[in-house]
Amino acid sequence: MSKIYIDTVKYLVYANFEVDGMVDKPDVVGAIFGQTEGLLGEELDLRDLQKNGRIGRIEVDLTVQKGKTYGVIKIPSSLDMVETSIIAAALETVDRVGPCDAKITSSKVEDTRNEKRRKIIERAKTLLKNLLTTEIPESREISDMVRMEVKTAEITPYGPESLPAGPAIATSDSIILVEGRADVINMLRNDIPNVIAIGGAKVPKTIVELSKKKEVTVFLDGDRGGDIILNELLDADVEIDFIARAPVGREVEELTRKEIIKCLRNKVPSEQEGGAPSPAKPYRREQVAFRQEERAPIRERIEVKEMPPREEKRVEEKKKEERPKKPMRTPAEKDMSFLREELNALADSLKARFYDEDLALISEVPVRDLIKILTESEEVFGVAFDGIITQRLADLASEKGVRVLAGLKLGNVNKKPENLEILVSK
Numbered sequence: 369m370s371k372i373y374i375d376t377v378k379y380l381v382y383a384n385f386e387v388d389g390m391v392d393k394p395d396v397v398g399a400i401f402g403q404t405e406g407l408l409g410e411e412l413d414l415r416d417l418q419k420n421g422r423i424g425r426i427e428v429d430l431t432v433q434k435g436k437t438y439g440v441i442k443i444p445s446s447l448d449m450v451e452t453s454i455i456a457a458a459l460e461t462v463d464r465v466g467p468c469d470a471k472i473t474s475s476k477v478e479d480t481r482n483e484k485r486r487k488i489i490e491r492a493k494t495l496l497k498n499l500l501t502t503e504i505p506e507s508r509e510i511s512d513m514v515r516m517e518v519k520t521a522e523i524t525p526y527g528p529e530s531l532p533a534g535p536a537i538a539t540s541d542s543i544i545l546v547e548g549r550a551d552v553i554n555m556l557r558n559d560i561p562n563v564i565a566i567g568g569a570k571v572p573k574t575i576v577e578l579s580k581k582k583e584v585t586v587f588l589d590g591d592r593g594g595d596i597i598l599n600e601l602l603d604a605d606v607e608i609d610f611i612a613r614a615p616v617g618r619e620v621e622e623l624t625r626k627e628i629i630k631c632l633r634n635k636v637p638s639e640q641e642g643g644a645p646s647p648a649k650p651y652r653r654e655q656v657a658f659r660q661e662e663r664a665p666i667r668e669r670i671e672v673k674e675m676p677p678r679e680e681k682r683v684e685e686k687k688k689e690e691r692p693k694k695p696m697r698t699p700a701e702k703d704m705s706f707l708r709e710e711l712n713a714l715a716d717s718l719k720a721r722f723y724d725e726d727l728a729l730i731s732e733v734p735v736r737d738l739i740k741i742l743t744e745s746e747e748v749f750g751v752a753f754d755g756i757i758t759q760r761l762a763d764l765a766s767e768k769g770v771r772v773l774a775g776l777k778l779g780n781v782n783k784k785p786e787n788l789e790i791l792v793s794k
Contacts, residue, residue, distance in 0.1 A: 377424065377444040379452040380478045383459045385430075387437040389468030393428040396441065399465040400426060404458050412454060422446055423455070437465075441472070444480075452477055497718065497776065500736045501755040522556050523549070526564060527574030536561035542583035544612075544632075545575065547597055550621040551587070558625035563587075566597065571604035579607040585635055590614040608638040697725055699772045699789045703750065707774045710752045711793050715776070720753030742768055750774070757781060757790060 417423045430439030445452040456474040526533035532549040540562035555563040588594030612635035720738045722730040750772040757775035765773045766785030774791040
């Protein structure tokens with residue numbers, strides 16, 4: 369009895385046939401075995417190959433039209449490509465099926481492993497997308513949490529006021545004054561340990577004492593608050609050597625390491641902004657004159673930046689309160705259609721796109737950076753990305769005010785946010 373199935377199918381032979389008469393499938397199979405017997409020698413005899421499991425069941429699909437029979441022959445093979453091609457060529461020698469004339473033409477030899485390779489690639493891409501959208505951001509988040517905990521643990525209370533300070537504040541010859549605890553944490557996170565916080569509008573006595581012993585750099589926020597802190601330090605007779613400022617409108621606690629280093633490198637001597645040079649250090653006579661004669665005008669210059677009169681401030685606040693809030697826009701069908709088209713365009717790109725309320729493209733980023741960029745973004749109306757929508761991503765999108773979240777697939781989202789529309793391609 370011939371073996372019907374083979375363990376490994378490497379190739380599949382396709383052949384088209386035409387018979388001048390009406391025949392059945394067994395007639396075609398019998399003709400193939402009968403007319404190729406002994407043609408190729410014992411090693412390539414079709415019956416022996418089928419018994420040994422080297423070729424599988426010969427499949428025949430046929431139709432009868434106007435007294436003629438047409439169809440396709442399929443032969444699975446585990447032989448090598450040369451032997452399989454010889455079998456395919458041998459099929460064309462069959463010229464009769466039963467009593468009828470026939471013509472067989474081998475159309476192609478297909479490598480079935482190509483289909484397996486395609487499936488492997490598609491599955492690998494799906495696994496990679498899942499890895500990039502779920503596992504890697506989680507790992508980075510854990511690393512950031514551990515790093516934050518370590519840096520926070522380095523904060524030590526200093527002086528009678530228990531001021532937040534870095535571990536090197538007592539041993540370093542130079543110190544950096546910042547406004548609050550959050551500023552200290554950011555400085556420690558970026559490996560700057562000789563930092564201490566003033567801790568409020570009233571300058572602590574510890575800061576005054578430290579300024580007499582160490583070189584002092586004041587690192588101020590880039591807003592009015594920075595000017596107010598500087599004014600308070602001058603009033604408390606803190607001996608300031610250098611003054612550094614964050615970029616306009618930025619705060620020290622939100623700066624990156626590169627921005628911090630740049631600001632500290634661009635620090636200026638305190639004399640340029642009205643600070644008092646340390647008496648323990650040599651200074652020119654012109655600096656003494658500057659301290660005695662110019663300090664008051666500089667303070668007046670700083671005080672000019674004070675907030676408007678209280679009454680004007682109240683009027684401004686009242687107008688702000690009366691201003692109607694912009695209603696949250698509900699996604700329309702055209703929005704969903706547009707994002708669905710964008711989602712199709714992003715297929716297999718591993719990219720994510722952010723859109724504003726007018727569906728104008730804000731930015732395009734790699735999927736691996738989606739969580740990070742979305743966390744830092746504001747006023748994003750829609751997000752489309754080539755990946756899987758997870759519960760964590762849906763919650764973050766809802767929290768950031770995103771109205772439509774479009775992804776390749778929907779993952780394990782047990783609780784869909786009420787103010788978020790979720791769109792998937794499949």
